[in-house]
Amino acid sequence: MTETTATAPRESGAMRALKGIGLLRESGVGMTGAGIILFWLIVAILAPVLAPFPPNATLVPMLAPGGEAPDGGIFLLGTDHIGRDILSRLIWGSRTVLFYGIVATACAYAVGIVMGLAAGYFGGIVDEVISFIANVILSFPVMVLYVIIISVFGASGINIVVAVTFASAPGIMRIVRGLVLDLRNRDYVAAAQTRGEGAWQIMMVEILPNARGPLIVDSCLRMGYVIITIGVLGFLGLGLPPPDPDWGGMINETRTMALIFPHMTVFPCIAISSLVLGFNLLADGLREVSLRD
Amino acid sequence: MSNGQSGAGKPLLECNDLCISYFTRAGEIPAVKDFSLQLYPGESVGIVGESGCGKSTVAMAIMNYMGANGGIVGGSIVFDGRDMASLSPEELRQLRGGDIAMVYQEPMAALNPSLTIGKQLMEVPMFHENISATEAAARAKQMLADVNLPDPDRVMAAYPHQISGGQQQRVVISMALLSHPKLLLLDEPTTALDVTVEAGIVELIGEISAKFGTSMLYISHNMGLIKDTCDRVCVMYSGEVVEEGPIDTVFNAMSHPYTRGLFGAIPLPSADKRSHPLVAIRGQLPLPHERPRGCNFGPRCDFFDAGRCDAGDIPIVDGAHAMQRVRCVRWQEIDWASHRPDVTVRPEEPAGEEVLAVDEMRKYYTVHDRSIKAMLSGHSVRHVKANESITFNARKQETVAIVGESGCGKSTFAKVLTGLETATDGKIDFDGVDISHVPVHNRTPKQLGSLQMVFQNPNDTLNPSHTIGAQIGRVIKKFGVETEPAKIQQRVMQLLDAVKLPRDFMWRRPRQLSGGQKQRVGIARAFAGNPSMVIADEPVSALDVSVQAAVTDLLMDLQRENKTTLLFISHDLSVVRYLADRIVVMYLGQIMERGTTEQVFAPPYHPYTEALLSAVPIADTSVTKKRILLEGNLPSVLNPPTGCPFETRCPRKVGRICEEERPPVIEISAEHRIACHIPLEELAKAEPVIQVGKAAE
Numbered sequence: 001m002t003e004t005t006a007t008a009p010r011e012s013g014a015m016r017a018l019k020g021i022g023l024l025r026e027s028g029v030g031m032t033g034a035g036i037i038l039f040w041l042i043v044a045i046l047a048p049v050l051a052p053f054p055p056n057a058t059l060v061p062m063l064a065p066g067g068e069a070p071d072g073g074i075f076l077l078g079t080d081h082i083g084r085d086i087l088s089r090l091i092w093g094s095r096t097v098l099f100y101g102i103v104a105t106a107c108a109y110a111v112g113i114v115m116g117l118a119a120g121y122f123g124g125i126v127d128e129v130i131s132f133i134a135n136v137i138l139s140f141p142v143m144v145l146y147v148i149i150i151s152v153f154g155a156s157g158i159n160i161v162v163a164v165t166f167a168s169a170p171g172i173m174r175i176v177r178g179l180v181l182d183l184r185n186r187d188y189v190a191a192a193q194t195r196g197e198g199a200w201q202i203m204m205v206e207i208l209p210n211a212r213g214p215l216i217v218d219s220c221l222r223m224g225y226v227i228i229t230i231g232v233l234g235f236l237g238l239g240l241p242p243p244d245p246d247w248g249g250m251i252n253e254t255r256t257m258a259l260i261f262p263h264m265t266v267f268p269c270i271a272i273s274s275l276v277l278g279f280n281l282l283a284d285g286l287r288e289v290s291l292r293d
Numbered sequence: 294m295s296n297g298q299s300g301a302g303k304p305l306l307e308c309n310d311l312c313i314s315y316f317t318r319a320g321e322i323p324a325v326k327d328f329s330l331q332l333y334p335g336e337s338v339g340i341v342g343e344s345g346c347g348k349s350t351v352a353m354a355i356m357n358y359m360g361a362n363g364g365i366v367g368g369s370i371v372f373d374g375r376d377m378a379s380l381s382p383e384e385l386r387q388l389r390g391g392d393i394a395m396v397y398q399e400p401m402a403a404l405n406p407s408l409t410i411g412k413q414l415m416e417v418p419m420f421h422e423n424i425s426a427t428e429a430a431a432r433a434k435q436m437l438a439d440v441n442l443p444d445p446d447r448v449m450a451a452y453p454h455q456i457s458g459g460q461q462q463r464v465v466i467s468m469a470l471l472s473h474p475k476l477l478l479l480d481e482p483t484t485a486l487d488v489t490v491e492a493g494i495v496e497l498i499g500e501i502s503a504k505f506g507t508s509m510l511y512i513s514h515n516m517g518l519i520k521d522t523c524d525r526v527c528v529m530y531s532g533e534v535v536e537e538g539p540i541d542t543v544f545n546a547m548s549h550p551y552t553r554g555l556f557g558a559i560p561l562p563s564a565d566k567r568s569h570p571l572v573a574i575r576g577q578l579p580l581p582h583e584r585p586r587g588c589n590f591g592p593r594c595d596f597f598d599a600g601r602c603d604a605g606d607i608p609i610v611d612g613a614h615a616m617q618r619v620r621c622v623r624w625q626e627i628d629w630a631s632h633r634p635d636v637t638v639r640p641e642e643p644a645g646e647e648v649l650a651v652d653e654m655r656k657y658y659t660v661h662d663r664s665i666k667a668m669l670s671g672h673s674v675r676h677v678k679a680n681e682s683i684t685f686n687a688r689k690q691e692t693v694a695i696v697g698e699s700g701c702g703k704s705t706f707a708k709v710l711t712g713l714e715t716a717t718d719g720k721i722d723f724d725g726v727d728i729s730h731v732p733v734h735n736r737t738p739k740q741l742g743s744l745q746m747v748f749q750n751p752n753d754t755l756n757p758s759h760t761i762g763a764q765i766g767r768v769i770k771k772f773g774v775e776t777e778p779a780k781i782q783q784r785v786m787q788l789l790d791a792v793k794l795p796r797d798f799m800w801r802r803p804r805q806l807s808g809g810q811k812q813r814v815g816i817a818r819a820f821a822g823n824p825s826m827v828i829a830d831e832p833v834s835a836l837d838v839s840v841q842a843a844v845t846d847l848l849m850d851l852q853r854e855n856k857t858t859l860l861f862i863s864h865d866l867s868v869v870r871y872l873a874d875r876i877v878v879m880y881l882g883q884i885m886e887r888g889t890t891e892q893v894f895a896p897p898y899h900p901y902t903e904a905l906l907s908a909v910p911i912a913d914t915s916v917t918k919k920r921i922l923l924e925g926n927l928p929s930v931l932n933p934p935t936g937c938p939f940e941t942r943c944p945r946k947v948g949r950i951c952e953e954e955r956p957p958v959i960e961i962s963a964e965h966r967i968a969c970h971i972p973l974e975e976l977a978k979a980e981p982v983i984q985v986g987k988a989a990e
Binding site for chain 1: 711712713733734736738741742744745746748749750753754755756757758759764767768771772815818822
């Protein structure tokens with residue numbers, strides 16, 4: 001018997017990715033989120049072009065939005081207490097937050113996935129050791145961890161990444177471990193074992209690709225948390241060292257004047273919230289789409 | 294079987310030209326077209342068909358429980374003189390579980406795990422008849438006794454997980470019967486159960502209509518079960534009834550090519566892999582939105598007549614026999630007597646030298662009980678005896694079947710053989726080397742390549758993330774059959790040819806394939822490393838009947854071409870009888886009987902083999918079976934009987950010796966062994982369980 005079926009085109013990875021985006025288009029929520037994120041990405045990439053003033057230049061202090069600059073330009077969002085253009089700082093600040101947000105999340109995932117794969121796949125003592133370490137880390141309040149790590153190693157971009165990785169990897173490890181516990185009992189894993197594949201080959205090639213769905217959704221949510229974290233660290237003065245623009249730092253520097261000059265704190269707050277909202281909406285959209293088929 | 298009073302009085306349930314559609318993003322998908330049925334009081338009608346043919350949709354429509362995206366788009370359902378479409382939600386609520394009750398496939402999912410069974414049962418009469426709790430309890434208890442559950446008091450107080458699957462299904466049936474329904478819908482009620490348990494449920498279902506006068510609509514994919522439970526049968530294919538009529542007519546004088554094909558594809562006792570092989574139906578079921586014009590079966594039919602069969606909708610017309618109806622324009626023209634489907638007759642080939650020798654193999658799992666009680670009593674380590682003293686051998690080019698119900702240890706054995714687990718004790722000689730204690734990562738590539746496996750679940754056997762070509766190619770590369778990418782691709786294409794799949798499937802991903810196609814890829818993958826032995830763990834049990842035969846055939850063809858030894862693990866004795874040369878019957882980790890297929894299927898039997906044979910439903914009205922029903926449940930592997938493992942359920946138990954001593958292995962002939970305390974002379978007196986040719990009861 002021959003099962004005749006119409007010929008299917010070869011499907012490349014890129015085409016599949018496009019198809020995924022096509023599916024997302026059916027989710028309004030997801031598209032809104034993607035739109036917000038795309039907006040900020042473009043802003044970050046085009047910062048040198050878009051920013052009307054140098055971000056660290058002290059021009060006219062404490063101007064309300066719409067105020068005029070000495071050279072005839074307009075401070076669309078006003079200036080801060082030492083005369084820097086808030087719009088320009090927001091635009092440049094998006095670079096910081098997106099760069100460190102993405103790098104920190106990626107590092108946390110790399111560590112979390114390796115830990116989760118090992119714990120879930122090997123089980124036994126490996127699982128117990130990894131899970132124990134993870135539980136110890138998770139038992140600390142996150143904020144305390146951040147403060148300890150940054151104050152010990154000093155405030156810098158690298159240390160933000162280290163701190164976020166340290167605090168988030170255990171959570172990711174738990175998700176991955178749960179997925180692996182299910183996936184490792186599949187017949188295709190047994191088939192790979194019976195042809196003598198190595199453990200890491202099985203984990204990376206046979207198991208991990210099939211765990212990607214929930215992980216992609218989670219990574220979007222986690223990006224949101226990481227952005228909040230970077231904001232909070234900046235607010236606590238543990239972020240990037242001044243004077244480089246950092247949304248959290250901008251709020252911190254001007255918060256004492258928030259009642260008199262609300263524009264100095266409100267706009268950075270809106271920037272953080274919108275980006276976090278964008279990632280959360282995207283995660284919702286992805287989940288919606290992935291549940292549908 | 295009940296005595297239906299077909300044709301007498303007013304029908305209880307009438308479906309007239311019923312059309313049901315599901316509405317999805319892809320548009321309207323017609324699930325059922327033009328379905329008509331009259332069900333008279335006390336009658337049992339079976340609906341038989343493969344997955345996706347719309348049989349469950351019909352049941353849901355009768356309950357008027359279609360979900361948000363389904364709807365009746367044409368025709369009517371009249372139940373007890375009332376049009377179901379005109380009923381209000383409140384009236385429907387009274388009807389469901391009242392006059393119409395349903396039994397589902399998965400008993401564990403039908404019962405609420407957090408309520409005791411008594412509570413769940415009492416709910417029914419308390420809601421439908423407003424009676425007091427004490428009266429409801431008494432009724433529930435009586436009903437549990439009526440469905441032959443031992444110790445109803447204990448069952449009433451138990452939670453669903455505390456009783457076995459078969460008992461759960463009896464509880465679900467008793468729950469359905471508690472409101473004295475006029476109509477009972479049974480949707481694959483025994484599919485999730487073991488054969489010997491299934492036999493008990495089928496017996497019970499047969500008694501119900503006699504005892505309660507309930508009409509039944511029995512939905513199943515298994516022709517044999519329909520034969521045992523129903524008066525009439527509707528055969529559905531791709532959303533339409535293609536043939537209907539009384540059991541005897543449809544089973545012996547079927548007129549539709551699909552029905553004919555279905556019977557040709559199931560391994561009846563008359564089939565034989567050499568002289569009388571199964572005839573597979575070519576092709577596969579069309580998807581609901583890809584149905585052809587005209588006859589849905591057209592593309593798979595040997596009698597397809599372009600211009601007539603694809604001209605337009607085919608009406609269902611009266612057939613040659615009383616109450617028989619056929620949906621085929623050519624049914625009168627087809628000359629079945631002279632129809633010879635082209636089948637390959639396989640010459641018998643003698644088995645070669647011994648490839649596998651298993652000697653006293655044991656596999657125990659250690660279970661650590663970490664409760665404080667266990668620590669105090671010192672019994673913190675217990676053993677699950679998954680395999681106990683397994684001894685048998687397999688020769689080149691031979692098919693050896695391991696048969697047994699769930700929990701008998703057959704899959705554990707496969708794991709030990711492939712090295713995913715190592716044996717606790719004993720020897721497994723494969724190609725002259727003892728591999729019982731060599732885990733998979735210590736085996737040589739040659740050992741790995743020569744011992745490959747075909748898995749049961751088609752949706753699980755292939756990695757959804759990789760293309761078919763990549764997955765087969767990986768095996769070829771891993772076992773060093775070919776190393777150059779171009780040659781690997783060449784070999785992948787050859788393998789796809791061998792399993793009769795189009796070559797461009799190598800670019801596809803598993804989700805673009807049907808179950809049968811996935812299973813073919815799984816077979817191709819197993820044969821990619823030129824194995825000398827293939828273990829097939831229930832390779833066709835998850836497939837549709839019409840596809841099963843094709844996949845079984847393919848497996849046997851590849852086996853013959855490659856001179857491979859096939860170890861076929863199955864619970865289905867009909868399939869095993871058809872393809873195995875030798876059979877090993879296992880129960881609770883131990884071998885009960887082994888011998889050639891003829892020896893196992895003829896007396897002397899082991900009492901368990903006898904019961905197993907009797908339990909298999911056979912879709913042949915000329916077959917009479919001895920009825921042997923097993924009592925009780927499968928004992929826990931954690932706490933197996935000390936003597937004979939089958940002692941707790943054995944209908945021919947001798948006495949104390951069965952409880953205390955392991956049975957001796959009786960050597961009947963060089964091949965045939967039975968482990969039983971009953972002396973051979975006694976065993977030899979048994980009559981054959983399955984007799985072909987006698988008139989139906």
